[in-house]
Each structure stands twice: as structure tokens, then as C-alpha cells.
Amino acid sequence: MSNNGHGASFINRQSFIELDARERATALFDPRTSRELLGPFDRVESPWLPMQGITPQADDGCVVMKGKIAGQAAVVVALEGAFQGGSMGEVSGEKMTAALDLACADNEKGIPTSAVILLETGGVRLQEANLGLAAIAELMASILALRKHAPVICLMAGTVGCFGGMSLAAGLASYIVMTREARLGMNGPEVIEQENGVEEFDSSDRALVWAIHGGEQRYATCLADALVDDDTPQVADAIRSFVSKGVPPVHRSSQGVLYRNRIDALHTSQQWDPKEFRALWTTTGS
Amino acid sequence: MEQIEFNYPAKRRVRKRAHVGVVGSGDLEVLLEPAEGEVARVFIRTSVDGFRDTWKAVLDRFFTKYDGTVRIQINDAGATPGSVQLRLEQAVEVSER
Numbered sequence: 181m182s183n184n185g186h187g188a189s190f191i192n193r194q195s196f197i198e199l200d201a202r203e204r205a206t207a208l209f210d211p212r213t214s215r216e217l218l219g220p221f222d223r224v225e226s227p228w229l230p231m232q233g234i235t236p237q238a239d240d241g242c243v244v245m246k247g248k249i250a251g252q253a254a255v256v257v258a259l260e261g262a263f264q265g266g267s268m269g270e271v272s273g274e275k276m277t278a279a280l281d282l283a284c285a286d287n288e289k290g291i292p293t294s295a296v297i298l299l300e301t302g303g304v305r306l307q308e309a310n311l312g313l314a315a316i317a318e319l320m321a322s323i324l325a326l327r328k329h330a331p332v333i334c335l336m337a338g339t340v341g342c343f344g345g346m347s348l349a350a351g352l353a354s355y356i357v358m359t360r361e362a363r364l365g366m367n368g369p370e371v372i373e374q375e376n377g378v379e380e381f382d383s384s385d386r387a388l389v390w391a392i393h394g395g396e397q398r399y400a401t402c403l404a405d406a407l408v409d410d411d412t413p414q415v416a417d418a419i420r421s422f423v424s425k426g427v428p429p430v431h432r433s434s435q436g437v438l439y440r441n442r443i444d445a446l447h448t449s450q451q452w453d454p455k456e457f458r459a460l461w462t463t464t465g466s
Numbered sequence: 467m468e469q470i471e472f473n474y475p476a477k478r479r480v481r482k483r484a485h486v487g488v489v490g491s492g493d494l495e496v497l498l499e500p501a502e503g504e505v506a507r508v509f510i511r512t513s514v515d516g517f518r519d520t521w522k523a524v525l526d527r528f529f530t531k532y533d534g535t536v537r538i539q540i541n542d543a544g545a546t547p548g549s550v551q552l553r554l555e556q557a558v559e560v561s562e563r
Contacts, residue, residue, distance in 0.1 A: 200488055220485045220497055233467045235513045235541050237489040238497055262490030 194412040196337050197361060201243045201260035204298055204337070207412050208256055208419050214247030218275060226269050228308050237263045242272035244279045250420040253293040255283045261300030261340035268346060269305040273315020280322040280332070287329035294330045294423045297353070298337070302368065303344015316345040323352045327431065331355060333422050336362035337415065341393065343368040352433050355422040356404040357415070358395030364404070365393040391454035401461045403432075468515045472525050476506040480534040484560035487553045494542040494550060496557040501537040512542035524550050532558060 199207060206214055218224055220238035229236040241263035245256045257276045259266040268276075276297070286293040304312035323332050334353040336342045341363030342350050350356060350364065358364065367375075369383035382388060391397055399407035406418045445464045446452065452460070483499040501507065508525055524547045538557075545553070 220495070221483060221499065230467060230511070233513075235467055235489055235511050235543055237495055237541055238485070238539070241489075260488055260490075262488045262493070264489075 193410070195410050196412045196415045197339060197359070197410045199412070200262070201241070201258040201298065201300075205243050205245045205256040205258040208296060208416050209245065209247040209249055209254070210251065214245045214256075217244045217246055217279070219243075224271055224275070226271050226305075226308065228269065228311070229264075232307050234264075234307065240269060240271040240275070241266060242275045244275050249294065249296070249423045252423060253286065253291055254296060254423060255279050255293060256296045256298065258298035259301050264305055264307075266299070266301035266340050267305035268301060268303065268312050268315050268319075269308040270311040270315060272305075273312065273319060277315065277318045277322045280319070280326050284322065284326040284329065287326070292330055294333065295326055296333045296335060296419055296423075297350075298335050299342040299346055299350055300336070300338075300340035301342055301344070301346045302340065303346050313345065316349060320349050320352055323349060327352070327354050327427065329427070331422055331425065331427055333357065333419060335415070335419065336364055336395070337410070338362040338395075341365075341368070343371075352431070354428050354431060355406070355425075356398075356432075357406045357408060357418050357422070358398055358404045359408055359410050359415075360395050361410060362395045363390065363393035364395070364398050369393065388454075397454055397458065400458050468510075468512050468518070470510040470512070470518055470521055472508045472510075472522065474506045474508070474525070474529040475504060476529075476533050476535040477504055478533045478535065480536050480561055482561045482563075484557045486556045486560060489541045489543045491543055492545055492549065494540055494545040494553055496553050497539040497541075498557040498561050499537045501535050503535060506532075506534060506536050506538065508538045508540065510540045510542060512540075512544075514542070514544050520547060521550075523547070524554075527551075528554050534558070534561075536561075 223238050225236040226240050241260040243258045257279050280295055283293040283295050326332055331354040333355045334350045335357045337359050338361035347366050369389045372381040373383040398404040408414045408418050442464045480500045485497050487495040489495050
């Protein structure tokens with residue numbers, strides 16, 4: 181009987197991964213409290229893509245919404261992974277940074293406002309090169325300013341994952357929420373294979389890739405704060421609980437000594453497998 | 467990238483705008499807005515050059531049934547004619563919901 185119950189809950193599950201960026205952002209707010217800022221009809225799109233023969237998107241693949249989460253003011257910024265791999269360009273970067281800066285200004289005026297960033301991104305948009313790099317640097321400064329006042333929560337649901345410069349931005353988050361399907365890492369599997377060869381990392385070995393970059397491993401090694409199923413109510417619950425929790429006493433990125441000790445304890449003379457790594461990483465230096 | 471424009475006669479006023487789709491491989495984004503005048507104007511930007519006749523065939527067929535006075539912007543990333551047709555119908559459905 182319990183098997184039937186489990187099957188029904190699986191079939192009736194509302195997938196979060198299947199939603200597009202706009203639907204994902206809307207799903208996190210308290211019902212009927214959200215509105216979009218600088219939406220597609222404002223047509224603030226990348227001026228650089230058409231020059232290179234690439235069709236732009238009317239919102240540059242970045243959805244900004246304001247509303248309430250757990251009864252409290254919040255801004256949600258969602259990257260659309262299907263458009264140019266969710267990459268950060270001049271416009272999408274500026275939209276995200278401006279949203280966080282406005283949230284920061286609201287906090288300074290005494291209106292507590294949290295931020296949730298939905299990352300499905302390979303990092304900098306190579307077609308916009310230095311502008312994309314500058315956008316990520318500005319975004320990181322904005323996260324650091326805002327997280328003193330209110331939690332900045334990064335959510336990776338999949339299936340693009342979060343890589344490159346945006347993984348560094350995610351590293352500054354107050355809390356990271358992932359699904360089992362999501363991936364988080366500085367260098368993506370294809371990049372490692374391209375630079376160091378297939379002996380170093382076989383990007384077609386999905387079991388290996390997810391054992392290293394996947395949500396389950398990131399959560400088990402305390403690099404993510406919550407692991408949720410691909411289920412919309414469950415994802416929204418996790419976000420609400422972190423918004424209510426407020427600013428953490430110590431941010432992950434402020435624990436330099438702890439992580440330095442952990443890296444020192446990793447002897448590169450031997451090949452670590454993901455399981456051994458998990459055991460070593462969680463028992464060292466804490 | 468190729469830019470294509472078409473105009474079709476129209477008479478019915480449309481009240482709501484609609485945005486559907488994403489500029490992802492094999493898909494497209496449609497922005498449909500109410501407009502003045504007795505005409506429906508379609509602006510297309512597509513990543514695949516040389517398919518003007520195919521676009522015309524798909525839109526000719528769409529406008530045999532649709533008569534809203536609208537401005538339609540299409541941002542295309544290589545969608546098939548079938549996908550284009552479905553996205554256009556979805557945009558109409560959203561705008562009339």
C-alpha cells in the first residue's frame with residue numbers, strides 16, 4: 181500500500197525543474213503578492229547579441245520580481261537557463277545587481293527585504309566578454325552589501341546548474357538550496373575535460389559528474405544548506421524557511437580558516453573518490 | 467540573423483497583451499500587444515537565414531483565422547513551423563484568457 185502511496189505522490193508532484201524562469205520566480209512568492217519589474221514588454225535586451233547575429237530575448241533571460249515571501253518583502257531574480265545557457269550579459273547582470281541594490285536600500289530604510297537568486301547559468305556570456313565579467317564583480321559587491329541586512333538565498337534547481345563566475349557569486353550567499361538534479365562548481369565538467377583531458381575528468385560519465393558537482397554531494401559536504409526534491413511546494417517551503425531564519429550568524433564565505441584547513445588536509449598525491457572526500461571534508465577542521 | 471516583417475488586415479480590437487516562449491534552441495518567444503489601426507503587424511528576428519517563404523506560409527495560414535489588431539514580435543532560435551504555429555496560438559489564448 182505504501183508503494184502505491186509513494187507512486188501517487190510521485191505522479192502528482194508538481195515539478196519545479198519543468199517551469200521556466202518566470203514561473204519559477206512566481207511560485208516562490210506568497211500567492212498573488214508578486215509583480216514583475218522590467219519585464220519583456222519593456223524590451224531592455226542585449227544590444228550586443230544582434231551585432232553578432234544572435235537573436236536576443238526581450239528580457240535578456242533575467243526575470244526580476246518583487247513581492248512577499250513568508251509575509252515579508254522579498255525580491256526574486258531568476259535566470260532563464262534555456263536562453264544562451266543562462267549566461268550573464270551586461271543587461272541581465274545590471275538587472276540582477278540593481279534589484280539587489282534596491283533591496284539593500286529598502287533594508288536601510290527599515291523595510292526588511294530578502295533576496296532569492298535562481299541560478300541556471302554557465303557564468304559570463306562570452307559574447308559580452310568583459311561586460312559580463314564586470315557584471316559579476318558588481319553583483320558580488322551587491323550580495324556582500326545586502327547580506328548584512330537580510331538573507332541572500334541562492335537556489336539551483338537544474339538542469340543547467342551553476343558554473344563559472346556565478347558559482348563564486350553563489351559562494352557568497354547566506355544559504356544555498358539545491359535539488360539532487362542540480363550541479364554547482366567553478367569549472368564545468370566539459371571545461372575540465374577540454375583543458376586537462378578525458379583521463380582527468382570524463383564529462384560523459386554522468387555518475388561521476390553528479391558525484392562531484394551534484395546537489396547531494398554539495399549538501400553532504402556542507403556546501404549547500406538544503407537538499408530538496410524536484411517538487412514546487414517543497415522548494416517554496418525551503419525558501420520560506422530560510423527567509424524566516426534571517427541572516428546567519430556566520431556566512432560560509434567568512435570561514436576562510438576552516439576551508440584552508442580542509443584543503444590542507446587533502447593530499448593530492450592520492451586519488452580521492454567522492455565518498456572518501458565526503459568523509460574527510462566533513463570531519464576536518466570543524 | 468534575419469529580420470522579416472509582414473502586415474495583415476485586421477479589425478477586431480484586442481485588450482490584453484501576452485508573452486510566451488523562450489529564445490532557446492528550437493523554440494521562440496512571442497510578444498503580442500494590442501495596436502491601433504486596421505492592421506496586424508508582425509516583426510520577426512530569426513537566427514536561421516533564408517526561410518522568408520516558410521515564415522510567410524505559416525503566418526498566412528495563422529491570419530486566415532486570426533483578425534486581432536496587434537503588434538507581434540517574434541524572437542526565434544530555429545523553431546520548426548509547427549512550433550511557431552503552436553506558440554502563436556498559445557499567445558492568442560493567453561491574450562484572450
